[in-house]
Amino acid sequence: MSSCGNESCIRPADKKCSICSEVYYCSSECQHANWPQHKVSCKVSVVRLRPSGGAYWDKNIPQVPHRERFVEEKLERTHAIFKKGELCPLTEFYGHPILIYCPLIHSKVTDRPMGDNELAVYLRIEPSDGFAPPKWQVHNPGDCFVVRRDKKPLSKDLVQTMFAYHSDLLDWYFEEQMESGHPPGQGIDAADFKRFYKKYWHLGEDSDAEPV
Ligand SMILES: [Zn+2]
Ligand SMILES: [Zn+2]
Numbered sequence: 001m002s003s004c005g006n007e008s009c010i011r012p013a014d015k016k017c018s019i020c021s022e023v024y025y026c027s028s029e030c031q032h033a034n035w036p037q038h039k040v041s042c043k044v045s046v047v048r049l050r051p052s053g054g055a056y057w058d059k060n061i062p063q064v065p066h067r068e069r070f071v072e073e074k075l076e077r078t079h080a081i082f083k084k085g086e087l088c089p090l091t092e093f094y095g096h097p098i099l100i101y102c103p104l105i106h107s108k109v110t111d112r113p114m115g116d117n118e119l120a121v122y123l124r125i126e127p128s129d130g131f132a133p134p135k136w137q138v139h140n141p142g143d144c145f146v147v148r149r150d151k152k153p154l155s156k157d158l159v160q161t162m163f164a165y166h167s168d169l170l171d172w173y174f175e176e177q178m179e180s181g182h183p184p185g186q187g188i189d190a191a192d193f194k195r196f197y198k199k200y201w202h203l204g205e206d207s208d209a210e211p212v
Contacts, residue, residue, distance in 0.1 A: 127185025
């Protein structure tokens with residue numbers, strides 16, 4: 001067992017910092033006491049969303065395999081994502097609210113590489129009509145980042161599932177429901193997402209795996 005992250009404490013520790021998972025404490029009292037020191041090095045886990053490579057018509061730029069487009073990283077707590085990141089509204093419906101941030105969109109760079117990042121566009125869709133706001137669609141956003149709103153650890157598996165879920169919802173919406181006027185956000189809740197998660201990862205119906 002690790003020793004307590006509070007330097008003046010010598011007790012064994014088994015409670016992880018819930019944000020970075022890198023420091024252990026014996027108690028919430030010690031965690032609280034150590035926070036002014038720890039917050040400088042406590043990093044937040046984010047998932048980088050990589051574009052697919054070049055535009056699909058440009059065969060000179062190789063496509064990045066889907067699975068490799070989700071990359072787990074750590075960012076400083078002062079990173080711009082925590083101030084400028086936008087809520088992905090659909091994710092709040094099913095209980096895993098994430099913020100999305102695109103350095104290129106926010107830097108107003110106009111000379112951007114070709115290709116798109118449909119991962120970001122799908123995650124950012126509005127529940128009312130299934131479209132992401134124009135700024136996410138008009139320009140290639142390049143690499144984007146997502147982070148849990150509560151800053152707790154975020155896995156690439158969860159983000160990949162979210163993308164697949166949104167993609168599924170949009171297929172269903174545009175093929176069958178648009179005429180009947182049901183918005184894509186209807187009928188979405190934590191239970192529906194959990195069902196999808198299990199199906200996506202081929203887990204049994206009675207598996208108690210929780211999306212994290
Ligand atoms: Zn302690
Ligand atoms: Zn920490």
